[in-house]
Amino acid sequence: MPLRSAPLPRMAGHLSFMRAQTKAICDVMPGDLAVLGVPFEDISAPYAGQFLAPRALRETSVYFGWHANPQFSHPVDIDARQDIQTDGLHERLYDLGDISLGPDEAIQATLKAAISQISRNGACAIILGGSDSLSETVQSAMPKCQTAQLGGIPRDARDFHVAPLPNGYATTCKLETAAQLARLSQWRDASKPLFVRFDLSVFETSLSALCDQPRLGGCDLDTVVQWLELLGQHEVNAIMLTGLNPSRPGMGVVKVGQRLMVTALLAFIYARLRFGIDHLGCLTSKEEVST
Numbered sequence: 001m002p003l004r005s006a007p008l009p010r011m012a013g014h015l016s017f018m019r020a021q022t023k024a025i026c027d028v029m030p031g032d033l034a035v036l037g038v039p040f041e042d043i044s045a046p047y048a049g050q051f052l053a054p055r056a057l058r059e060t061s062v063y064f065g066w067h068a069n070p071q072f073s074h075p076v077d078i079d080a081r082q083d084i085q086t087d088g089l090h091e092r093l094y095d096l097g098d099i100s101l102g103p104d105e106a107i108q109a110t111l112k113a114a115i116s117q118i119s120r121n122g123a124c125a126i127i128l129g130g131s132d133s134l135s136e137t138v139q140s141a142m143p144k145c146q147t148a149q150l151g152g153i154p155r156d157a158r159d160f161h162v163a164p165l166p167n168g169y170a171t172t173c174k175l176e177t178a179a180q181l182a183r184l185s186q187w188r189d190a191s192k193p194l195f196v197r198f199d200l201s202v203f204e205t206s207l208s209a210l211c212d213q214p215r216l217g218g219c220d221l222d223t224v225v226q227w228l229e230l231l232g233q234h235e236v237n238a239i240m241l242t243g244l245n246p247s248r249p250g251m252g253v254v255k256v257g258q259r260l261m262v263t264a265l266l267a268f269i270y271a272r273l274r275f276g277i278d279h280l281g282c283l284t285s286k287e288e289v290s291t
Contacts, residue, residue, distance in 0.1 A: 016095035017128070018061045018122050023094035025114055030122030033269060036114060037098035038129040040107055049247025053126040054098055055244035060156035060258040064266060108137045115141035118153060119193060119237045124272055126265070127240040135197050136236055148184075150224065151202030151243065157252055162227055163202050163219045184230070193237040198228065198265070200243035200257055221260060225267045232271025239268060 016022060017035040028034050037054030069231070099110050111127075116139050118125045127138065132155070139145055148160040162180065188194070204218035231239075244257055 003152070012078050015055070015058050015062070017126070018064050018093065020093045020095045021090065023096060025096050025117055028094070028096075028118055028121045028123045031092060031273075032121075032123040033093045033126055033272060034118050034123050035093070035126045035128065036111075036112060036118075038107070038127055039101060039132060040100055040129060040134060041129060048241075050129065051247045052246040053179050053241070053244040056244065056258050057128045057241060057262060058095075060255075060262045064262065080150060089269075089273065089275075093269070104133075108134065110135050112141040115238055124236055124271075125238040127238060129244075130240045130242045133280045135195075135240055136240065138240060141196055142193035142195060144238055145195045145237065146187070146189060147195045147197065149197045149199070150227060151199035151218070152197060159185060163217060181230075188234060190235070194231075194234055194241040196228075196236055196263070196268075198233050198239060198241050198268075200241075200261060203260060221264065224260075224264045228264050228268040229271045232268040236268075239265075241265065 014022075020035065023032075023034070025034070037058070040052040041049075041051045048225070092233050096114075099107055101107070102110075111134060115125055115127075119142055125138075130138075132153075135147075139147060146158075146160070147156065147164070149164065150162045152165060154164045160183075202219055202224055204220050241261055244261060246258070248257075254276050
């Protein structure tokens with residue numbers, strides 16, 4: 001049988017994020033985006049299965065694998081209907097693989113060392129999976145870092161929160177997007193590292209079945225995309241994707257959650273690499289489910 005010379009089928013071959021090349025952490029260079037999986041079970045979540053999130057997000061990302069393939073020279077963003085100049089993406093986006101499973105203390109120590117090294121090298125870590133405790137581990141790896149949190153339960157008043165979950169003192173989440181946009185530039189201190197936590201619970205009520213923590217209020221996909229694009233224009237040191245449980249009943253529901261997170265993350269990647277896409281014109285909190 002002859003060897004295959006054409007591009008691999010979408011789901012074939014080695015599984016890496018967006019078909020990115022693999023790389024050792026010691027070889028990460030300034031300006032790189034380094035993807036790191038954390039197959040860790042959040043014991044505080046009502047359902048087990050979040051440890052499957054890194055693989056699920058990688059599987060969904062291969063639908064966008066042509067972004068990192070030099071054989072395809074003219075990709076198009078189908079939502080914005082614009083050409084995407086992704087020259088060099090396959091040279092700057094790398095997959096470091098997963099942190100090895102082990103005791104919680106060992107995972108936290110390994111994660112902290114990895115994020116410290118990636119940050120020292122001047123790169124940005126894209127962390128697939130995690131939990132509240134592991135987000136604190138990432139913060140501890142970057143002393144005096146600022147945290148911007150999309151969704152999730154607020155834990156520190158000094159953080160910048162976008163559509164947080166009710167924390168026992170509030171029953172709804174007022175977006176007030178214009179005011180938040182103005183406050184972000186005032187809040188950000190460029191002399192400090194920046195950590196972004198992107199939790200699936202940031203999405204609006206009509207998509208609440210996707211996450212383990214039902215919510216009131218939230219953002220539609222367009223809003224989350226623009227927030228991540230805006231944050232990507234800053235020198236983010238690490239972004240962690242949390243809250244996805246691929247073992248939830250209902251394959252359609254699970255797949256929608258994976259697509260939402262990866263699609264929104266693309267805007268961050270474009271902005272972080274300075275591709276300069278004018279993706280969406282305005283922010284909105286209108287609830288609308290696209291099929």
